[in-house]
Amino acid sequence: MKLYEQLANSIAQSIHEGVLSRGDKLPSVRQTCKSRNVSSSTVFRAYYLLEARGLISAHERSGYFVTAGSTTGSPSAPDPAFSVNPECKHVDVSELVFEVLESIRARNVVPLGSAFPSPLLFPCNKLAQAMASAVKTMDRWHSVDNLSPGDLNLRRQIALRYMIDGLHIQTDEIVVTNGALEALNLCLMAVTRPGDTVLIESPTFYGALQSIERIGLKAIEIPSHPKDGIDLEAMEKALQLHKPKACWLMTNFQNPSGSLLSDEKKKALVELLCRYQVPLIEDDVYGELYFGNKRPAPAKAFDTEGLVMHCSSFSKCLAPGYRIGWVATGQFSKAIERLKLTTTLSASVPAQVALAKYLQKGGYDKHLRNLRHSLLLNQINFIKAIERYFPTGTRLTPPQGGYFLWVKLPDGVNALAVHRMAQ
Template sequence: MSTLYEQLAEAIETRIRAGLLLPGERLPSVRQACHNVQVSPATVFQAYYLLESRGLIEARPRSGYYVRKPVRKGQVQVQTAPVSATTTEVAISELVFEVLGTTRDTDVVPLGSAFPSPALFPLDRLARCGALAMRHLAPQAMTAELTIGNTRLRDALRARYSRHGIAVNADDPIITNGAMEALNLCLQAVTQPGDVVAVESPTFYAALQALERLHLRAVEVPTDPDLGVDPDGLAAVLRSHRVAACWLMPSFQNPLGALMPTARRQAIVRLLARSGVPLIEDDVYGELYHGATRPLPLKAFDQDGLVLHCSSFSKCLAPGYRVGWAAAGRYAPVVQRLKMMSSLATAVPSQLALAEFLEQGGLERHLRQLRMALASNLGRVRNQVLKYFPAGTRVSQPQGGYFLWLQLPDHVDTLALHRQALDQGISTAPGVLFSADRRFRHALRLNAGHPDDARVVNAIRTLGELCGRGP
């Protein structure tokens, strides 16, 4: 059943699409809407944020919310890109280091960053939770649970899995140094050098770096900008190649923002189970949905222990704490041994701070506030892109997360654009980072997870001007 704010959003959307609310028309203020439909201000804000993320309305500073004017033809829907049928040796790291090294500069507008604004997270409360937990820690506990992780934190994670109807075995979850360690350990557990790994097209550049480090080859799977990996396309890849593993991000995929429907998730899990191919699930953005319910991870449909589910708190609660985990199913003992042989353990203070925070409650309230902020930011940045970028620009419309994927006119080389933008104090993530063969030369990922201040607006306007200058 839809929530109150979704029902309100749907009612307003119906009126917009029926022409009863015209472009440029002002919506009722939050106070007026509360009086009109007898709901709380929080419900109205959530409804307006949802409509904003769908590109239907826009916020104007100190003025209110307005029905957004129609965008220029050809600017809304991004297109599925063709993929190569061959495997590719991965050599992407040098380019990643070159392009993303500047994102650490606080004077640079971080449109190329992979993290949302730190201001969105309860860092003060996390610090207090950490101090409290450490004061009550018995000395022997500092080394008692080194490899597998803190019992309090693991129990809290098991409870979250259970609430989604997901059973995990006694060895899971394994606490790691962020999701990247979990993903790397899982990949290492199910492959050998020279193996072929199926990845999305485009895919997260860190997945390509992991393949490169382990001397693996990539084969790209057709990935719809809205719906994620195509099961038929994956089946064709499995028929053509001896695939050792798949690495997929089904929820708000980086960089596309795609959300894989439940039917596709079930079909992919069944397909890989029949083939005996392990599936590494990168689910770091799963909590950042803009709708009513969290998308069920692929792990929820796993009957054979072949899905290795990886996530972390870095994008939804505690950036910098570097606490992630893997629920590795039948591969959990192997992942544990690899963890022991590599980093041995994850920092105890970080784990305890998060365990204390989860036990005190308040996570769901924080996540609701975070989702509303990200939905609002995403809608505003998308509107600004549509306003300032040249005709022919196509922009994704994600249902969660904080990334936008842009397909620009053919004359725009986004790697060259990135370098020009750096001279203006703006970072971006050019499309060539997201494919083993650097195919997305006219695409761009933008981070919409930062406050809508003048720096962001000016940066987007500047990028649009640079794009419009031609070759």
């Protein structure tokens, strides 16, 4: 654990135990440097981390103050749980999605409408070197060898990262895909047929709605909270009433709310779905982008029956544009591999070989540390701007990782109208 993380955890413990209360001023950076015998950069990083966790906030020219338990209505106050009517619905969202995505193609428009990070945050030069080397030395038989389920060396590297996180995923269980979205779609097609129902959280990732619409499925919305995610009690009622064929959830730093399920809640989620024998399609593309001490476990870590299909990719944390994702398939391995083979055959072979080479060389974890730090600083700056410029009654819940700040505007404000005016 880094020194700044130890300092942040020490202060967080004091807040949780009531030693420091809401409104208390923290010692200045200079005082903390002296008392803890650490550098100013260590103190700043600790305070930034505590800000990201929603425990403290900076007041201009006044210092840092404890904000845990903020009063209702302040910008940093947690948003209440989302409310939905959990009934089966046909989905029709594509036109709206296309409209929002169309706006981000211009470089002079900040892409707040979707999860596309700045290309400047990624090691493009090192990836280019890996790509050049891979193409130059690539065995010409790779074009055949790397048909579904994908490049063996890349799947070994992915399995190794699972092992580092304490999950034992066999290489043969991994299918490489054209980004995580294809992985998610393959999983959905493997366990549903047109007319079936699927559980989703509300709000949810627009890609889930588009997939459900395209395949001809019906959606059951389950309310969720922007801090700790889906309502399991409401989910069980929906399982009993609607008998869905699948559940599609994002358990870590959800798009768009930023919510994070605790380990206890993930375990309870998997146990609940196993009781009803409903497969879980787990979208975990932001799991590497945590601001705390360690990567949060996926729901897959609690899967004992192979009912969880864990989907992820390198697009959000290393190589956007390479379109390399994967799925740890559980008991649905053969069905997913065959669907991959009969739809797109394989992901880009040079991209697979290049990423395998990059991962083997090392440096990925260093890049991730830098990326997480940049995203944390960006989040802090956005929260400060929201607190300064947004109207009274604005609410948000600072997430513990990922790309997203779910902002609830005051009642009566049409967010889509604001988006169109901002363009």
